[in-house]
Amino acid sequence: EAKRRGSNTYQWFTPDLEADSQHQLMLRSQLQEAIQKHQFRVFYQPIVSPDKTVVAVEALVRWLHPERGWMAPNDFIPLAERTGQIVPIGTWVLEQVCRDMPQLRAVGVPHISVNFSPMQFYRDDFIETVTGYVEQYGIAPGELTAEITENVLLRDANHAIRMMNELRKLGLAIALDDFGTGFTSLSYLNMIPAQKLKLDREFVHQIHQNPRNGAITRGILAIAAELDITVIAEGVESPAELDYLQSYGCNYLQGYLFCEPLALTDLLVWLDHK
Numbered sequence: 001e002a003k004r005r006g007s008n009t010y011q012w013f014t015p016d017l018e019a020d021s022q023h024q025l026m027l028r029s030q031l032q033e034a035i036q037k038h039q040f041r042v043f044y045q046p047i048v049s050p051d052k053t054v055v056a057v058e059a060l061v062r063w064l065h066p067e068r069g070w071m072a073p074n075d076f077i078p079l080a081e082r083t084g085q086i087v088p089i090g091t092w093v094l095e096q097v098c099r100d101m102p103q104l105r106a107v108g109v110p111h112i113s114v115n116f117s118p119m120q121f122y123r124d125d126f127i128e129t130v131t132g133y134v135e136q137y138g139i140a141p142g143e144l145t146a147e148i149t150e151n152v153l154l155r156d157a158n159h160a161i162r163m164m165n166e167l168r169k170l171g172l173a174i175a176l177d178d179f180g181t182g183f184t185s186l187s188y189l190n191m192i193p194a195q196k197l198k199l200d201r202e203f204v205h206q207i208h209q210n211p212r213n214g215a216i217t218r219g220i221l222a223i224a225a226e227l228d229i230t231v232i233a234e235g236v237e238s239p240a241e242l243d244y245l246q247s248y249g250c251n252y253l254q255g256y257l258f259c260e261p262l263a264l265t266d267l268l269v270w271l272d273h274k
């Protein structure tokens with residue numbers, strides 16, 4: 001019996017996988033501590049129009065890990081989504097964004113876009129939580145956008161869409177994030193009450209030299225225009241990409257060409273020197 005179990009165990013848990021799952025376990029408990037000790041920070045990346053006017057910023061979370069220093073979302077958000085820890089993290093991000101809104105508003109940045117995880121949409125107190133912060137911090141209609149991916153539809157599409165409509169009633173806009181990746185289907189544009197879509201940087205990369213990316217992007221821009229949906233191009237890194245996007249009518253842009261995500265104080269300096 002023991003031997004059988006032993007060999008099964010060995011079969012499934014190779015030393016590497018075991019080390020990896022131990023690493024995950026450690027990261028999970030460190031995340032718990034990070035939530036309690038407020039080790040997260042919100043960075044902001046400008047979204048600009050072609051004349052470089054900042055029309056909005058996207059809030060992007062970072063973890064200031066006590067030993068490892070700054071950690072990017074890709075190193076902890078996927079785990080936090082599996083463990084449910086994304087809910088308190090997302091709630092904290094939303095509150096921080098609402099707290100920062102007056103300073104951004106004061107310097108003429110009228111809008112903040114926030115990433116929401118699907119899991120947040122399935123908490124009973126989701127709308128109550130958002131309503132609470134919107135009221136507590138005096139967020140005006142049109143000042144916030146909820147960025148979501150189509151994954152939000154996987155569990156219960158009707159529920160998710162109801163939640164989006166509730167957010168709309170609270171004055172938030174909905175942006176469909178990472179559009180064009182994963183299993184994105186054009187029918188999502190019909191299902192999701194989105195006012196904006198974010199063209200994934202996979203399509204933006206070297207768009208002027210990649211006829212397929214160019215064709216897909218032009219198609220998305222044409223459909224979005226018909227549906228009255230604003231397109232924001234992500235990951236714009238070169239003037240050639242900018243020129244191409246602009247010439248096909250993509251008028252909202254985000255990427256290192258303009259500015260990387262910055263802490264609020266650094267963003268305020270950047271805005272001041274622009």
Ligand code: C2E
Nearest residue numbers: 060061072073074093115116117235236237254255256261
């Ligand atoms: P996203 O929402 O698609 O955000 C855009 C990502 O592209 C950001 O990565 C940003 O730093 C990066 N980026 C911007 N411009 C450029 C560019 O010109 N070139 C390249 N190569 N990259 C660029 P970041 O900050 O590492 O975030 C990664 C992802 O983590 C986000 O992708 C989003 O899905 C997730 N995320 C970030 N913050 C939050 C959050 O507060 N809540 C949730 N649920 N997810 C978050």
Ligand code: MG
Nearest residue numbers: 058115147177
């Ligand atoms: Mg986003």
Ligand code: MG
Nearest residue numbers: 177178198234
């Ligand atoms: Mg995105």
Ligand code: MG
Nearest residue numbers: 178200201234
């Ligand atoms: Mg993306």
